[in-house]
Amino acid sequence: MPTELIRGRRVRYEVHGAGEPVLAIGGWGLATGNGFANHPAVLRDAYRFVVYDHRGLGGSGDDDRPGSTELYADDAADLADHLGLGPVHVLGTGGMGACVAQHLAVRRPGLVHDLVLSAGWAGPEPYHHAQQELMLLLRQLDDPLPYRLFGSLLTVAPERFTAETVTASARHQAGGMLDRRDAHLKLVRANLEHDARALLGRIACPTLVVCGERDQLGAPRLARELAGLIDGAELVVVPGATHVFRDDPEAHRFYGETVAAFFDRHRLPV
Numbered sequence: 001m002p003t004e005l006i007r008g009r010r011v012r013y014e015v016h017g018a019g020e021p022v023l024a025i026g027g028w029g030l031a032t033g034n035g036f037a038n039h040p041a042v043l044r045d046a047y048r049f050v051v052y053d054h055r056g057l058g059g060s061g062d063d064d065r066p067g068s069t070e071l072y073a074d075d076a077a078d079l080a081d082h083l084g085l086g087p088v089h090v091l092g093t094g095g096m097g098a099c100v101a102q103h104l105a106v107r108r109p110g111l112v113h114d115l116v117l118s119a120g121w122a123g124p125e126p127y128h129h130a131q132q133e134l135m136l137l138l139r140q141l142d143d144p145l146p147y148r149l150f151g152s153l154l155t156v157a158p159e160r161f162t163a164e165t166v167t168a169s170a171r172h173q174a175g176g177m178l179d180r181r182d183a184h185l186k187l188v189r190a191n192l193e194h195d196a197r198a199l200l201g202r203i204a205c206p207t208l209v210v211c212g213e214r215d216q217l218g219a220p221r222l223a224r225e226l227a228g229l230i231d232g233a234e235l236v237v238v239p240g241a242t243h244v245f246r247d248d249p250e251a252h253r254f255y256g257e258t259v260a261a262f263f264d265r266h267r268l269p270v
Contacts, residue, residue, distance in 0.1 A: 003059045006082045012059030013052035013079060020268050021085050022047045025076050025101050027094020028187050030058045038246050039093075040256025047089070047263070052079055056183020067186025069096075069194045073103035080111055087113035089263050095119045095218045095243070096187060098226075099194045105203045106196070114206040114266040116259050119218030119243055122226040123195035131217065132192040139181065139188055154216045155243040200229040207233040208262045210255060212241030234262070 003012045014032045022043070029035060031051040039049065055075055056062035065071060080086055090112045092101025098120025105112040121128060131154065138147040152165050207230045211223035220237055227235040236258050241251035 004082070006078050009055065009063060010059065010061035011052060011055075011075075011079060011082075013050060015083075016049045016051070017044060017047060019047045020089060020263070022049050022089040022091050022263070023076060023080055023085060024049055024051045025072075025090065025092045025097035025104070026051065026054070027096040028054075028184060029094070032058055040245075040252055040259075042253070042256040042260045043091075043263075046260060050079070050083065050085065052076075054183075054187060056180050056186065062183050062186075067190040069099045069190050069196070070103050070107075072096075072100040072187075072190065073107055076100060076104050077108050077111060080108075086111040087268060089114055089116075089266075089268070091116045091118070091259065092120060093118045095121070096191055098218065099191065099196070102196045102200060102203070105205060105207075106199045109202075109204060112205050113268055114208075114263065115203065116208045116210065116262060117226060118210045118255075118259075119212065119215055119223075120209070120226060121194070121218060121222035122200060122229055123197040124192075125222060125225075128217070128219070128222060129192070132188070136185070136188045136192060139185055144181075156247060157214060157242050160247055197229060200226070201231065203230050203233075206262075206266045208259070209233055209235045210238065210258060211236075212238050212243060212245065212251065214241060215243045217243045 003010055012032055014036060016036055030053055032053050036051050053060040054072060080088060088111060090101050090104060092098035098117035101115060101117055105115050138150055156165055209223050209227040211218050211220055223235060227233040238245065238251050238255050241248055245252045245255045
């Protein structure tokens with residue numbers, strides 16, 4: 001699990017597998033360690049995955065700059081440059097990662113060969129903005145339980161919600177956002193302030209927008225707007241899926257196969 005100084009900041013990243021490189025930009029949790037297993041096996045087995053922890057989470061350092069999806073996009077570009085990647089497949093996941101990936105594709109078109117935006121959005125929308133504002137307010141409390149509970153209610157299907165759901169969520173997030181409140185608050189604020197709608201017309205690479213049919217955060221209505229603002233973008237709605245594809249094995253498989261087929265159609269130049 002390498003940790004290296006990149007532009008004077010400590011960055012924790014991992015490289016897994018073989019094949020064409022995929023730069024995976026995650027959401028709010030840890031992408032390294034157990035986080036890598038969240039990607040479908042069909043992708044993990046076929047590509048060389050680069051995963052990393054956002055600034056301030058896990059083993060990655062931070063500085064005093066306020067968080068923004070533009071800043072996190074620059075972080076992704078710095079890591080890719082450090083590793084000598086490009087052009088590369090880019091996979092933005094978990095909503096936050098999709099927002100960051102939008103700016104990466106705009107700012108570094110020569111780096112991004114093709115683009116998958118999973119569970120993301122283009123900019124603020126009243127209902128979604130209210131959700132994000134409540135998450136920000138809850139995250140500022142000393143007790144993380146209200147935040148975890150609200151997040152679980154938004155991301156877990158009712159029929160899969162059990163007495164252990166919130167506890168399992170805490171275990172999944174341990175060492176990441178729950179332990180680094182200041183850094184995580186920067187991520188939440190970046191989500192809240194993300195607005196790339198005026199820029200998305202500049203994305204020229206092949207783009208796939210994916211969302212869950214029952215996602216309440218990166219909802220289908222937001223995915224449709226996002227896809228409509230990117231010329232030629234494809235939109236796939238995963239049947240029955242919520243915000244967290246891995247909670248439903250069939251949805252996770254469908255999502256993985258959809259992304260793998262997209263990458264396969266857009267092979268990197270030799």
